[in-house]
Amino acid sequence: MFARQGFYQSTVSQIAREAGVADGTIYLYFKNKDDILVQFFNFRAKQVFASFRQEVDKSGNSTDKLRSLVRRHLEEFQRDGDMAVVYQALTYQNIDLIKDQIKEVSKMYLDIVGEILEKGQEEGTMRKDLYISLAKRFILGAVDSAINNWLRAGRKYDLASMTEPLIDLFIRGIGNR
């Protein structure tokens, strides 16, 4: 898939050529070039989120649910490294065009994590004094950062293998008790 810069440098004609269709065909489906980016983003986000939700629903307790979510997240971005590049670039550049989509996708993710944390508090496995709205952002931020480190290191190691170490840091923290 296109990295953002490449996408912005290419013309609709080039995109049509890559897709193996006529220029006019592109305009049957998309208003303009920006619309291609927005619609692609929405399409992939929905796909990926359906898979996140499925993983979480079939896991048992809250720790397992968090582990399944993080693992599937890392697996999906590892499988589609170009999506990871596009997502990170869009998220951290705060582009007006796609701001609302990014906000919506983040909200979906934060909602899932929030549900898991509340369930954990009910079960007694998560701290009752957690400030959920901060803790869920903390978790998303740490996972995003693990993906970004992997991208910057040239995608050279198994990203999904970071699941257990991350879950361990989330749950137990770095402090010795």
Next chain:
Amino acid sequence: MFARQGFYQSTVSQIAREAGVADGTIYLYFKNKDDILVQFFNFRAKQVFASFRQEVDKSGNSTDKLRSLVRRHLEEFQRDGDMAVVYQALTYQNIDLIKDQIKEVSKMYLDIVGEILEKGQEEGTMRKDLYISLAKRFILGAVDSAINNWLRAGRKYDLASMTEPLIDLFIRGIGNR
């Protein structure tokens, strides 16, 4: 200070005008426009890091050192929100021009955090079974993400007030013991 896009859209003449000097003067100090960005980045990074190091050195135990580092980090970015925008954009876009500088700055930060964690292990306040190279990236990622959330929320709340909640999540984690 310039946000990246504005910087790239402006000419050397415009930069000279903003700085109140003649175009030729700019070329006495900088090879070209990109060189201005790189040199500015290096200059600010050195300033900010000297202040990080000072804060950490004057704090007592490892938990206090970590708290001082995170607080100063959040304070510096809050004080200079445009620097925060430039830093986040540069870091997450993986621009070749400034890749080495970003790597060097991250390494300086990770080195400080690594030292603090090792000291904590010696003191017995941090877990002995921590995988330091992961834990330090985890901490930088979580702080970066707190800064990014603040930027995206329109810089509307006191960023430095996130220090204690972040330190609490780092040290104690989300799990109930």
